[in-house]
Structures are given as C-alpha cells and as structure tokens.
Amino acid sequence: xxxxxxxxxxxxxxxxxxxxxxxxxxxxxxxxxxxxxxxxxxxxxxxxxxxxxxxxxxxxxxxxxxxxxxxxxxxxxxxxxxxxxxxxxxxxxxxxxxxxxxxxxxxxxxxxxxxxxxxxxxxxxxxxxxxxxxxxxxxxxxxxxxxxxxxxxxxxxxxxxxxxxxxxxxxxxxxxxxxxxxxxxxxxxxxxxxxxxxxxxxxxxxxxxxxxxxxxxxxxxxxxxxxxxxxxxxxxxxxxxxxxxxxxxxxxxxxxxxxxxxxxxxxxxxxxxxxxxxxxxxxxxxxxxxxxxxxxxxxxxxxxxxxxxxxxxxxxxxxxxxxxxxxxxxxxxxxxxxxxxxxxxxxxxxxxxxxxxxxxxxxxxxxxxxxxxxxxxxxxxxxxxxxxxx
Ligand SMILES: *Cc1c(COP(=O)(O)O)cnc(C)c1O
Numbered sequence: 382x383x384x385x386x387x388x389x390x391x392x393x394x395x396x397x398x399x400x401x402x403x404x405x406x407x408x409x410x411x412x413x414x415x416x417x418x419x420x421x422x423x424x425x426x427x428x429x430x431x432x433x434x435x436x437x438x439x440x441x442x443x444x445x446x447x448x449x450x451x452x453x454x455x456x457x458x459x460x461x462x463x464x465x466x467x468x469x470x471x472x473x474x475x476x477x478x479x480x481x482x483x484x485x486x487x488x489x490x491x492x493x494x495x496x497x498x499x500x501x502x503x504x505x506x507x508x509x510x511x512x513x514x515x516x517x518x519x520x521x522x523x524x525x526x527x528x529x530x531x532x533x534x535x536x537x538x539x540x541x542x543x544x545x546x547x548x549x550x551x552x553x554x555x556x557x558x559x560x561x562x563x564x565x566x567x568x569x570x571x572x573x574x575x576x577x578x579x580x581x582x583x584x585x586x587x588x589x590x591x592x593x594x595x596x597x598x599x600x601x602x603x604x605x606x607x608x609x610x611x612x613x614x615x616x617x618x619x620x621x622x623x624x625x626x627x628x629x630x631x632x633x634x635x636x637x638x639x640x641x642x643x644x645x646x647x648x649x650x651x652x653x654x655x656x657x658x659x660x661x662x663x664x665x666x667x668x669x670x671x672x673x674x675x676x677x678x679x680x681x682x683x684x685x686x687x688x689x690x691x692x693x694x695x696x697x698x699x700x701x702x703x704x705x706x707x708x709x710x711x712x713x714x715x716x717x718x719x720x721x722x723x724x725x726x727x728x729x730x731x732x733x734x735x736x737x738x739x740x741x742x743x744x745x746x747x748x749x750x751x752x753x754x755x756x757x758x759x760x761x762x763x764x765x766x767x768x769x770x771x
Contacts, residue, residue: 407434410751421759424737431633433748439636446670461669477650479643480664484605484631485519487641495566509562513549517575552588566599571617574606577740578715590623601627609633610679613688613711636675638668697760703767715742734762
C-alpha cells in the first residue's frame with residue numbers, strides 16, 4: 382500500500398469506505414492517481430467541481446483573492462461575499478442570503494428561519510418541519526433528524542425533535558401531515574440525490590407548494606445537490622414552476638471550496654436579525670470569490686449545453702445491455718443496472734471511470750462543462766461494464 386493510503390488508514394477516522402484510489406492531480410474532467418493512471422471524473426467530488434478540477438478561471442479568482450485577504454471574520458465587509466449574494470438574488474429573485482460552509486449548515490439556517498418565522502407569526506409551538514421519506518439533508522444532529530432515512534438515526538438518539546416525514550409523491554399524505562401537526566415549514570429536494578436520484582412528480586411538488594401557501598407554512602427547497610446548473614436550470618425548482626420561500630445550496634456553488642448558502646425570499650428575508658445566526662467562516666472571501674466565478678458562468682448557453690449533454694447520456698444509456706432504466710435531470714443521472722451498482726462502480730474505477738452510487742443506482746454527476754468526447758468515452762466504459770454477464 383502506498384504512503385498516502387497507509388497513513389490515511391492509520392490516522393484518519395474511519396468514516397469513509399474509500400475506493401483504492403489516491404488522487405494527486407487533475408485537469409478539467411480528468412484526474413490522475415499517484416501512479417499516473419488517468420481517470421474520467423463522472424462524480425466531480427459529488428457534484429462540487431462544477432467546472433472540473435483546477436479550472437483555470439476558478440483558480441485565478443481564488444488565487445487573486447488569496448493574495449489580497451483570505452479571511453476577516455464577519456465583523457467587517459468584504460467584496461466577494463456581497464457580490465455573490467447579489468448574483469444569487471439576481472438569478473433567483475430571492476432577497477437575502479446567509480452563508481455557511483456546507484450543505485448541512487445551509488439547511489440548519491433554513492430550519493432556524495422557519496422556526497423563528499412561525500414562532501413570530503403563529504406561536505412557538507408551530508415548530509414542526511415536514512420532510513420526505515428517503516430524503517437527505519445532512520449529518521448534523523438536526524439535519525439528520527430532517528433526513529427521512531431511519532438507518533441514519535439509530536445510533537445517535539436523541540436527535541433534534543420537531544421533524545416528521547411523509548412519503549414522496551403522495552399529496553394526500555402530505556395534506557394529512559400538515560393538518561395533524563403544528564407545522565412551520567415543508568423541506569424537500571426536487572430530486573432526491575442520496576436517496577437514489579428520484580425525480581419528484583411535478584404535480585406533487587406544485588400541490589405541495591399550494592398547500593404550503595394555504596397554510597402559511599414555508600416551502601423550503603434543498604438544492605444542495607440539484608442547484609447551480611446541475612439539472613439544466615439554475616436551480617431544480619425552476620423546472621417545477623414553483624416559488625419557494627427558502628432555497629438552500631452548497632456542493633457545486635463553490636466549485637471546490639467549502640461554502641453553503643441559505644437564500645431567503647422577501648417574506649422571510651428579515652426574519653433573522655443581529656445575533657440570531659452566524660458562522661466564523663461563513664462568507665469567507667476566498668470561497669465566495671471562487672463561487673462568483675462559478676455562478677457568473679452559469680448562463681443560458683451553459684444551461685442549454687447541460688440539457689444537450691443530458692439528452693445525449695439518456696440516449697446512449699437507455700435500453701443498453703444490462704441497463705434497466707435511466708432517471709434524473711440534466712447532468713444528475715441515476716442508472717438502474719441489472720448487476721449491483723456497487724460492482725459496476727468498482728469495475729468502472731478499475732477501467733478509469735469514476736462514478737458514484739445512490740442507493741441501488743449508479744449515479745453520474747460530471748462537471749457541467751465535461752467535453753463531449755470525454756463524456757462519450759466514459760459512457761462507452763459504463764456500457765461495457767453494465768453489459769457484462771453476471
Ligand atoms: C450533500 C447534501 C447535503 C449535505 O451537504 P454537506 O455539505 O455534506 O453538509 C444536504 N442536502 C442534500 C440534498 C445533499 O445532497
């Protein structure tokens with residue numbers, strides 16, 4: 382075993398079942414390990430490196446900011462934080478942004494907004510947050526409580542109270558849940574990422590939005606994975622014709638540095654006041670400068686290109702040998718294979734294509750700007766591996 386791997390195994394907490402690969406460098410959608418072996422990156426660090434590894438414009442934005450000032454604390458103004466918030470508001474119609482450092486923190490902020498809004502308006506007993514079964518909202522004790530998957534909960538009781546889960550795509554159950562609880566907000570992923578790339582039904586999402594409005598319950602959309610161009614729209618909710626009250630995002634926003642954002646609409650933009658929330662690293666100028674260089678480039682042309690590549694992937698894989706179905710939106714794609722997804726991913730790794738799993742599916746989250754020829758090459762390998770007899 383190489384030094385990189387053996388040292389990691391000895392000293393890093395054993396919370397990840399890592400693949401037998403140590404990445405040492407990369408460029409765009411290609412990565413290299415310590416032996417010089419080349420990989421095509423079909424996971425982009427779980428949808429983080431939106432424009433690939435060591436993207437020239439992103440590196441320039443980050444390094445220029447690094448040489449000016451790397452951190453100030455939130456006691457002072459810095460330019461990138463305000464510029465990023467302005468860009469996000471322009472692209473969504475939202476009015477205020479709170480910055481944290483991860484998806485979980487973005488959701489923590491949303492939950493605090495919902496509880497304070499409801500407490501101010503209806504009373505502090507209106508604290509329940511409704512989320513969906515099979516959802517994923519993060520690893521903190523509160524966002525685990527939000528996550529609708531019991532197996533994540535078992536070892537860490539007691540979790541933060543005040544979360545109830547209801548099945549996806551069942552509007553009657555959603556209606557009952559809202560009726561039977563003192564609800565502050567409904568929090569959903571339009572496409573459940575970790576849950577298996579499950580695209581929610583349009584009708585369910587729209588009816589849920591109406592229900593939220595009728596009951597003065599906030600509609601909050603977790604766009605940590607689906608956001609920032611991933612689905613072929615700036616945010617996945619834009620595919621559904623809804624106007625959420627709160628949008629959370631992270632992963633692809635930063636292009637590779639830790640950042641999370643909670644976007645608030647007019648209705649809730651001023652719910653949080655001085656001292657109600659904070660983060661030492663939140664709005665860090667280097668992370669924000671990188672994110673500005675990402676968000677500025679997610680324009681109509683890029684989104685059209687994401688859609689075009691998505692169609693290409695669906696066409697290439699649908700009906701191929703060993704592939705039962707292809708689901709997803711944009712460049713967030715789930716592949717149900719005849720053989721176990723984990724075996725497919727392992728064999729693709731060996732053949733130099735890095736893919737992810739999501740429950741029983743192979744999951745693809747390539748960089749938004751993956752070149753067509755590289756994408757084509759990766760799909761050939763995935764098809765070849767999927768077609769292998771059991
Ligand atoms: C990854 C993810 C999170 C958690 O993000 P972290 O940055 O790991 O805290 C939350 N929600 C969704 C939908 C995610 O995909």
